[in-house]
Amino acid sequence: MAKADIEILWTELEPGCVVTEPGSSKAYRTGDWRSFRPVLNKDRCIQCGLCWIFCPDMAYAQDGEGYYESNPEYCKGCGVCAKECPTNAIGMVEEEEPEL
């Protein structure tokens, strides 16, 4: 996994600012932008894959059983999956502040 952008010093940059590692933005977690999180109801899910194909953040991936689960590290909580789910198996639940 690549280093986060704040950990990279200017001295480590390649000449011409060429980025040599493909897909290194995975180090930047967009999950903390979220205020609502998608929750899957597996009883209603028909594994059609629409949530996966319509996700603009590439957060969905298939688990071992064939269900599509969103990755909380990258899901921005836009709600496209919940809206487009043909069986209403995905609901949006508000995120709560962690108790300190």
Next chain:
Amino acid sequence: MSNVNVFAVKTLTQKEYFSSGHRACQGCGETLAVRLVHKALGRDVVVASATGCMEIVSSPLPLTSWEMPWIHVAFENAAAVATGVEAGLKALMRKGKIPNKKIHVVGMAGDGGTADIGLQALSGALERGHDFIYVCYDNEAYMNTGIQRSSSTPYCAATTTSPAGSVKPGQTTWKKNMPAIAAAHNIPYVATACPSYPMDLVEKVKKAAETPGPAYVHILSVCPTGWGMPGEDIIKFGRLAVETGAFPLYEIENGRYRITVDVPELLPIETYLKPQRRFRHITPEMTEIIAERVAKEWELLKRRVEFSALD
């Protein structure tokens, strides 16, 4: 909505060529379009990208979201750089310096980089007949710099440089018909697509890649920030744009027109316009003018389909 079309999505590759962690807004339609385009093209791709939203969100300096060679160039010369890459690869293969295989070269830009600033570079590239694909991600304004009007902004849409008020209805000109300009170069393949119809989009991009010679794909990318709608509605509005006839999906293969997502009866245009913030000021008279124009263009497109099937 053609369910058969949509439910085949599981047949697409699981591999992502555009990574998570990009900084696009919640529910960005353009990111979705980029993701689907590169799902269709696969691994052997070189991309030249003009300035725009996609450059900003995908490549903040030490990081990149791209899983393939990608170069950011100035606003006006994405097509010129793509053709240069294509010519360079051809020369290297001829001299045996790199293995001889098909590498797709893609030029990508937003509607500003295509219809306004990059038009002459694109026109030159299409005219010279390079074997490359040009993809225009059309979100109907300069969204990256804060929603300024472009020549691709539709009539009556309010943007920061075409505000709606008591005198002006917002944008006073009609949307530039970019696919028709590309088709006028007599190139082998021109298509319009929308990520709300993912299989249709993937099929068109694959066809564009297989076509020898230049291909132009114009993709409507719904922008929740600029259009003023919740991020969850991007797929719905893409579908409405097609079903009301505001953005018909068709392809032109060697001069032959074909409507790929047929709409037997167009929905009233208000269903698409009214819920958007950029159109919230429109009066019934303005709606009437837009509806008339949309119906006329839809009729014209159908005539072109009939006419081009004759020869």
